[in-house]
Amino acid sequence: MNAIGFPTHDHSHCIADALKAAETLCAQRKLQFTPVRRRVLEILLQEHRALGAYGILAELAKDGLGSQPPAVYRALDFLVQNGLAHRIEQLNAYTACVHADRDHAPAFLVCRGCKAVAEAETELNQGRLGIAARHSGFVIERIVVEAEGLCPACAEGSA
Amino acid sequence: MNAIGFPTHDHSHCIADALKAAETLCAQRKLQFTPVRRRVLEILLQEHRALGAYGILAELAKDGLGSQPPAVYRALDFLVQNGLAHRIEQLNAYTACVHADRDHAPAFLVCRGCKAVAEAETELNQGRLGIAARHSGFVIERIVVEAEGLCPACAEGSA
DNA sequence: ATTGATATGTTATAACATTGCACATTACAA
DNA sequence: TTGTAATGTGCAATGTTATAACATATCAAT
Numbered sequence: 237m238n239a240i241g242f243p244t245h246d247h248s249h250c251i252a253d254a255l256k257a258a259e260t261l262c263a264q265r266k267l268q269f270t271p272v273r274r275r276v277l278e279i280l281l282q283e284h285r286a287l288g289a290y291g292i293l294a295e296l297a298k299d300g301l302g303s304q305p306p307a308v309y310r311a312l313d314f315l316v317q318n319g320l321a322h323r324i325e326q327l328n329a330y331t332a333c334v335h336a337d338r339d340h341a342p343a344f345l346v347c348r349g350c351k352a353v354a355e356a357e358t359e360l361n362q363g364r365l366g367i368a369a370r371h372s373g374f375v376i377e378r379i380v381v382e383a384e385g386l387c388p389a390c391a392e393g394s395a
Numbered sequence: 396m397n398a399i400g401f402p403t404h405d406h407s408h409c410i411a412d413a414l415k416a417a418e419t420l421c422a423q424r425k426l427q428f429t430p431v432r433r434r435v436l437e438i439l440l441q442e443h444r445a446l447g448a449y450g451i452l453a454e455l456a457k458d459g460l461g462s463q464p465p466a467v468y469r470a471l472d473f474l475v476q477n478g479l480a481h482r483i484e485q486l487n488a489y490t491a492c493v494h495a496d497r498d499h500a501p502a503f504l505v506c507r508g509c510k511a512v513a514e515a516e517t518e519l520n521q522g523r524l525g526i527a528a529r530h531s532g533f534v535i536e537r538i539v540v541e542a543e544g545l546c547p548a549c550a551e552g553s554a
Numbered sequence: 555a556t557t558g559a560t561a562t563g564t565t566a567t568a569a570c571a572t573t574g575c576a577c578a579t580t581a582c583a584a
Numbered sequence: 585t586t587g588t589a590a591t592g593t594g595c596a597a598t599g600t601t602a603t604a605a606c607a608t609a610t611c612a613a614t
Contacts, residue, residue, distance in 0.1 A: 240533050241533075268560075268561075288601075304565080305603080306563080306564085306604095309601095328487075328570090328600085328602090343522075345524065345531070356523050358524060362522065363502075363522065364517055365517065368504060369542065371400075372504070373547040374399050374513070375544045378544070379541070379543070380540070380543070381538070381540050382484070383538045385533055387532075388532035429592070447569075447570075449570070463594065465572075465573090465593085465595085469593080556614085557612105557614080559610100560612105561608100561609080564605100564608095566604085567604075568602075568603070569600100569601080569603090570599105571600070572597105572599070573599085575595090576595090577593080579591080579592070579593090580591070581588100581589085583587095584586090584588095
C-alpha cells in the first residue's frame, strides 16, 4: 500500500486500528455499529481510495449482508453522518476517514489516475470564500474542498 | 432577481451582456457558438442558480433544439470546457459563469434551501491543501471549492 | 404485552451520464 | 469548387448513482 500521503505502512494494522476507533466512538455516542456498517467501513478501509456505492454493494453482497442499493446508502449515510467516512463529490464516491475522532472540515487530494485519496484539513470560513460569505450574509455549514490532479506515481507513468 | 451576492439588478441586461461576451470569446478562439450551446448558456443565465442537465434538456426540447441527453451534455461540456459555465459537484448541476473572460479557479457558495449559487475565486495551491500537495509531490490541476449553507433569505425562513 | 425507536429488507423508480453509430455541417486546402 | 477532414447533431440504447415508499424485524423501556 502506498497512496498519496500514505507511505508504505502496515495496512492491516491501520485497518484494525480504524475499526477499533470506530467501535469506541460508536460506543461513546451510543450508536449501533452494526455488521453492515462495520463491514462497509472495513471495505472502505481496505484501500486509501474512493469507492462507488455499487462497488461496495457488490462486496457486501458477497457476505450476504445486503443486496439492494438502500443497504449501502444507509450504511454510508451513517458513516458520513458520524464522520467515519467522507463523500468525494467529484467522483460520487466514498472514502474512509483517516482521523474520525475529532470534528473537522476535510479537504482532499484526489488522483485522477488511480483515484487515490489523501485527506487534509481546511477551515470553514477561510480565505476569499469566507469573505464573500460574510459580505453577503451567507452562513457556511459545510465546505467541499477537493483538489484533482496527479499523484507522484501516476505523474511518472503519464509523463 | 436577488440571489446571494446578486443584489437586485437588471437581469435581462445581465443575460444579454453575458451572451455577448460569450459570443466574442468564441469568435476570438474560433469556437462555434452554435444555437444549442447558446441556448443552454441562456437557460443557465436565466437564474443565478444551479440547474440539472435534465431540467435544461426539458427547456431545450421546448425549442426543438434537442431531445436526447447527449445534446445537453455536449453543450454543457463545451461551456464548462471553455469556462462559460461551471459544474457544481455537490449537486450534479450546472451554473453559468459570472466572469467567463479570464482564467480562474472558481469557488462557490451554494444555498441548500433555494440552490442559489454565488461565485467567488480561490487559488490552486493555497492553504493547507497546497502544503499537503507540495509535501507529497501531488500536482494539483483543478480544485473544487463549494461551501454549502444558507443564504440570508432562506436563513430567515427556516429560523 | 404494548409501544416506540432504530435498523433492515424489498420493489420500483428517479435522476444523472455515457456509448455508439449515422448523418449533417463547416472549414479549408488542393 | 470540390474533396476531405474535423466538428457538431440526432437518436437509440444502456449504464451508473440515488431515493421513494412500504413492509418487517429487533430490542429496550414501560
